[in-house]
Amino acid sequence: MEDFLWIKNDEKRSMMQSLYKQAKEDRVPILLDEAAKVIDSWLLLLKPDRILEVGAAVGYSAIRMALVSPNSKIDTIEKDPERAREARSNIQQFELVGQIVLHEGDALELIPEMTEEYDLVFIDAAKGQYGRFFEDSIKRIRPGGVVICDNMLFHGFVEAEEVPKRYRTMIKKLKAFHETLRNHPDLETRILSIDDGISISVKRG
Numbered sequence: 061m062e063d064f065l066w067i068k069n070d071e072k073r074s075m076m077q078s079l080y081k082q083a084k085e086d087r088v089p090i091l092l093d094e095a096a097k098v099i100d101s102w103l104l105l106l107k108p109d110r111i112l113e114v115g116a117a118v119g120y121s122a123i124r125m126a127l128v129s130p131n132s133k134i135d136t137i138e139k140d141p142e143r144a145r146e147a148r149s150n151i152q153q154f155e156l157v158g159q160i161v162l163h164e165g166d167a168l169e170l171i172p173e174m175t176e177e178y179d180l181v182f183i184d185a186a187k188g189q190y191g192r193f194f195e196d197s198i199k200r201i202r203p204g205g206v207v208i209c210d211n212m213l214f215h216g217f218v219e220a221e222e223v224p225k226r227y228r229t230m231i232k233k234l235k236a237f238h239e240t241l242r243n244h245p246d247l248e249t250r251i252l253s254i255d256d257g258i259s260i261s262v263k264r265g
């Protein structure tokens with residue numbers, strides 16, 4: 061269980077604990093604790109000016125990144141209107157409107173329209189679409205920038221011999237995405253077997 065003791069401000073820590081608890085109770089699939097700490101560490105090292113997140117849900121990971129890295133500007137995309145509404149409200153409550161911009165809509169339509177250059181892209185949306193999110197967002201990452209993807213092992217099914225029928229197409233696409241990362245000429249990638257599997261790719265400078 062995350063305690064958020066790293067948040068020094070008592071009020072913000074208590075708000076974060078409530079947001080986390082509520083998301084778990086509502087079964088919103090937020091970033092798991094160990095993967096979150098890996099991302100915290102990259103933020104602390106990289107000090108990114110600009111972050112793009114694909115898949116905001118209710119804003120937990122975007123708010124967490126904003127608190128860990130207060131000088132980063134974050135664009136986050138969410139296509140589910142109800143979740144986008146909750147994310148917007150949470151961002152307001154944390155007084156992070158100046159730091160996080162929530163874009164409501166389908167990332168597959170929104171990313172190609174974006175013109176900013178990002179230091180870090182965090183992909184955490186529909187797993188079967190990772191290849192497409194990646195192809196769009198890699199163009200927006202500066203040399204030396206980082207792409208982090210969550211759920212890369214998807215409950216162990218990516219490495220399992222037997223995959224339930226309902227997941228087969230998605231796992232096939234996720235496996236193809238592993239190959240894309242592994243063979244990409246501009247990237248150096250590692251996949252960590254923590255939580256649901258997290259990949260870290262650094263774009264060569």
Ligand SMILES: C[S@@+](CC[C@H](N)C(=O)[O-])C[C@H]1O[C@@H](n2cnc3c(N)ncnc32)[C@H](O)[C@@H]1O
Pocket residue numbers: 089090091114115116117118119120121122137138139140143165166167168184185186189
């Ligand atoms: C795993 S949740 C994100 C959790 C969030 N990053 C966190 O840790 O707090 C994935 C979210 O991606 C959204 N999503 C899925 N496909 C999307 C797309 N094509 N464009 C934008 N959002 C998408 C879903 O609606 C869902 O809320």
